[in-house]
Amino acid sequence: MIEIKDIEKSFGESKVLKGISTTFETGKTNLIIGRSGSGKTVMLKTLLGIHTPEVGTISFDGRIYSELTPDEKRKLRTEIGMVFQGSALFDSMSVEDNVAFPLKMFTSKRSREIKERVNFVLERVNLVDANKKFPNEISGGMQKRVAIARAIVNNPKYLFCDEPNSGLDPETSIVIDELIQEITKEYDITTVINTHDMNSVLQIGEKIVFLKNGIKEWEGDNEQILETRNKSIVEFVYSSDLFKKVRENLLAEADDEEGDHHPHLGHDKK
Numbered sequence: 724m725i726e727i728k729d730i731e732k733s734f735g736e737s738k739v740l741k742g743i744s745t746t747f748e749t750g751k752t753n754l755i756i757g758r759s760g761s762g763k764t765v766m767l768k769t770l771l772g773i774h775t776p777e778v779g780t781i782s783f784d785g786r787i788y789s790e791l792t793p794d795e796k797r798k799l800r801t802e803i804g805m806v807f808q809g810s811a812l813f814d815s816m817s818v819e820d821n822v823a824f825p826l827k828m829f830t831s832k833r834s835r836e837i838k839e840r841v842n843f844v845l846e847r848v849n850l851v852d853a854n855k856k857f858p859n860e861i862s863g864g865m866q867k868r869v870a871i872a873r874a875i876v877n878n879p880k881y882l883f884c885d886e887p888n889s890g891l892d893p894e895t896s897i898v899i900d901e902l903i904q905e906i907t908k909e910y911d912i913t914t915v916i917n918t919h920d921m922n923s924v925l926q927i928g929e930k931i932v933f934l935k936n937g938i939k940e941w942e943g944d945n946e947q948i949l950e951t952r953n954k955s956i957v958e959f960v961y962s963s964d965l966f967k968k969v970r971e972n973l974l975a976e977a978d979d980e981e982g983d984h985h986p987h988l989g990h991d992k993k
């Protein structure tokens with residue numbers, strides 16, 4: 724579990740994170756959502772330790788980052804896997820060398836062990852027969868799988884993904900989302916994902932933190948987000964005409980039927 728308390732982060736005069744507190748739970752896909760520029764990437768980079776907040780604390784299963792010794796910080800870093808926006812693979816390295824990279828960097832494993840582990844995670848992300856290929860020889864969806872394999876190769880306790888399905892078609896996006904969710908559950912990882920994809924929000928949003936201009940405007944799960952009347956959320960979620968229609972139906976249904984009935988999407992109302 725990652726707990727953040729009152730995080731503030733500025734660049735010069737401009738304050739980007741304005742006192743954010745929340746909890747990211749273990750074994751769950753925790754989502755940070757919000758419009759472009761709302762502070763999602765800065766938030767993730769702050770969790771990663773790339774940015775240091777001026778105010779507030781970040782605690783990784785009870786370990787408060789700012790209070791750790793340099794050695795403890797280094798150890799914690801090895802427990803974090805990261806999928807960067809756009810995959811960020813090394814173009815000049817084969818798929819297997821990309822995935823092996825963190826093991827060579829952070830562990831003293833022998834080459835046979837490295838090979839076995841690389842093959843294991845590549846199989847886990849359903850990428851077989853691609854070991855010797857280079858990133859520019861495989862599709863965008865396959866590149867994401869390689870990036871996920873690389874992020875989990877060192878058995879992370881924490882997995883951070885910045886827009887893991889950007890640039891993918893909707894069907895491939897869902898497959899990638901589901902893969903991340905499966906891995907999160909299988910290995911009991913605390914996963915934090917930045918996204919502005921509503922499909923992802925509905926599909927894997929077990930915990931959702933909505934940022935607006937560097938403030939946590941709302942949090943909840945993928946059922947609550949469809950029912951909230953918070954204006955900023957409604958504008959964000961229902962920015963497409965399709966979702967606007969869905970919402971009108973849901974609200975009409977909720978107003979019609981009193982009591983604690985929970986409206987759902989599968990209901991055809993005409």
Ligand SMILES: Nc1ncnc2c1ncn2[C@@H]1O[C@H](COP(=O)(O)OP(=O)(O)OP(=O)(O)O)[C@@H](O)[C@H]1O
Nearest residue numbers: 734739757758759760761762763764765766917919
């Ligand atoms: N290194 C930096 N120096 C100065 N300002 C920065 C830096 N990184 C981010 N910012 C500013 O912080 C704000 C939030 O940026 P951030 O990249 O976190 O947005 P985001 O929510 O990830 O957007 P997107 O959905 O487009 O990826 C922006 O106004 C951006 O210009």
Ligand SMILES: [Mg+2]
Nearest residue numbers: 763764765917
């Ligand atoms: Mg971003």
